[in-house]
Amino acid sequence: MLQRIYDWVDERMDITPLWRDIADHEVPEHVNPAHHFSAFVYCFGGLTFFTVVIQFLSGMFLTMYYVPDIINAYESVMYLQSEVAFGMIVRGMHHWGASVVIVMMFLHTLRVFFTGAYKKPRELNWVVGVLIFFVILGLGFTGYLLPWDMKAYFATVVALEIAESVPVVGEMIRVLLAGHEELLGAQTLTRFFAIHVFFLPGALLGLLAAHFIMIRRQGISGPL
Amino acid sequence: MSEKEHNVSRRQFLTYTLTGVGGFMAAGMLMPMVRMAVDPVLEVGAEGDMVAVADLDELTEEPQSFPLNFEQDDGWYEAEIEETAWIYLDGDDVVALSPECTHLGCTVNWEANEDEPERFFCPCHFGLFERDGTNVPNTPPTEPLHRYEHEVRDGTVYLGRPQPQV
Numbered sequence: 072m073l074q075r076i077y078d079w080v081d082e083r084m085d086i087t088p089l090w091r092d093i094a095d096h097e098v099p100e101h102v103n104p105a106h107h108f109s110a111f112v113y114c115f116g117g118l119t120f121f122t123v124v125i126q127f128l129s130g131m132f133l134t135m136y137y138v139p140d141i142i143n144a145y146e147s148v149m150y151l152q153s154e155v156a157f158g159m160i161v162r163g164m165h166h167w168g169a170s171v172v173i174v175m176m177f178l179h180t181l182r183v184f185f186t187g188a189y190k191k192p193r194e195l196n197w198v199v200g201v202l203i204f205f206v207i208l209g210l211g212f213t214g215y216l217l218p219w220d221m222k223a224y225f226a227t228v229v230a231l232e233i234a235e236s237v238p239v240v241g242e243m244i245r246v247l248l249a250g251h252e253e254l255l256g257a258q259t260l261t262r263f264f265a266i267h268v269f270f271l272p273g274a275l276l277g278l279l280a281a282h283f284i285m286i287r288r289q290g291i292s293g294p295l
Numbered sequence: 296m297s298e299k300e301h302n303v304s305r306r307q308f309l310t311y312t313l314t315g316v317g318g319f320m321a322a323g324m325l326m327p328m329v330r331m332a333v334d335p336v337l338e339v340g341a342e343g344d345m346v347a348v349a350d351l352d353e354l355t356e357e358p359q360s361f362p363l364n365f366e367q368d369d370g371w372y373e374a375e376i377e378e379t380a381w382i383y384l385d386g387d388d389v390v391a392l393s394p395e396c397t398h399l400g401c402t403v404n405w406e407a408n409e410d411e412p413e414r415f416f417c418p419c420h421f422g423l424f425e426r427d428g429t430n431v432p433n434t435p436p437t438e439p440l441h442r443y444e445h446e447v448r449d450g451t452v453y454l455g456r457p458q459p460q461v
């Protein structure tokens with residue numbers, strides 16, 4: 072049945088080359104853990120992507136219950152955490168997943184560094200990778216405030232003060248992030264929410280696309 | 296033994312196991328999320344409390360409007376809701392009708408139209424209801440006004456939630 076639907080579409084659209092391009096690629100022996108177990112270090116990039124996908128999905132579902140408003144934010148998080156079936160699990164996935172992404176990304180960076188995979192002709196992809204690193208840190212930073220509890224609030228107070236300590240433009244950066252000249256309040260929360268669910272994920276998708284296209288163009292770097 | 300003598304080829308076996316394991320992982324990931332999203336559908340409605348609305352001796356044969364205050368749980372938000380009910384005595388029986396028109400939800404009033412005495416009138420599309428809530432034929436509403444569940448304890452009338460009469 073599925074095969075016949077596929078054939079019907081394929082006959083008209085010729086979709087086979089589309090996914091073949093994505094699925095068919097060389098996996099050299101030196102990155103295949105079945106040949107050398109130590110090749111598992113090459114999995115960290117994929118694992119980072121996998122956890123990012125979990126973050127996207129669980130985040131989408133969390134916004135069904137979350138409100139970015141100083142009166143309701145904490146209450147809505149408590150509600151989805153304690154009243155909604157599996158709410159605790161989904162929030163747990165997003166919460167712990169955030170740390171897992173950073174750990175995996177760090178291990179991936181180490182592997183690329185120590186195998187020298189960043190060298191010519193792959194310098195640009197290293198740069199894109201570093202940008203992804205900052206976007207992920209930004210996601211962690213903005214997401215931390217959203218539950219609007221004491222820990223979230225004061226962590227952001229401290230972070231904004233660190234931002235303010237930048238010479239010359241520090242004050243401007245703080246106001247830009249907080250959305251208010253003195254307060255860390257209602258406008259900060261909506262701002263962080265917008266950055267966390269629209270701006271940074273959008274940027275991340277673009278950067279990931281660039282990252283993967285470059286890998287496909289240049290192939291996997293050679294053995295040590 | 297060559298590949299051909301097996302009923303399931305090596306490639307098929309790999310496809311099956313990989314699809315199985317992959318499907319299991321994807322399901323484990325998505326199940327909590329989907330279950331969370333459909334929670335409102337599966338939730339069993341909480342039994343509403345009965346609210347004291349009026350004293351029995353305030354009631355007459357004539358429908359009177361009484362306020363009805365209760366707390367409404369809306370997820371993380373709790374609202375104080377004030378509704379009204381049209382309550383009258385039918386012999387010894389208490390009848391409490393919801394003022395919500397069964398056409399499109401406007402609010403009906405007792406004898407609000409001078410040409411239609413002894414009837415509830417809805418100003419939106421001129422819906423009419425008899426004293427017991429029955430909708431008058433050839434006016435827009437298609438079912439009787441909803442009736443509150445009620446209970447009389449120690450001379451006080453308690454109301455629950457309105458239920459359809461049909």
Ligand code: FES
Nearest residue numbers: 396398399417422
């Ligand atoms: S809403 Fe009452 S008649 Fe239409």
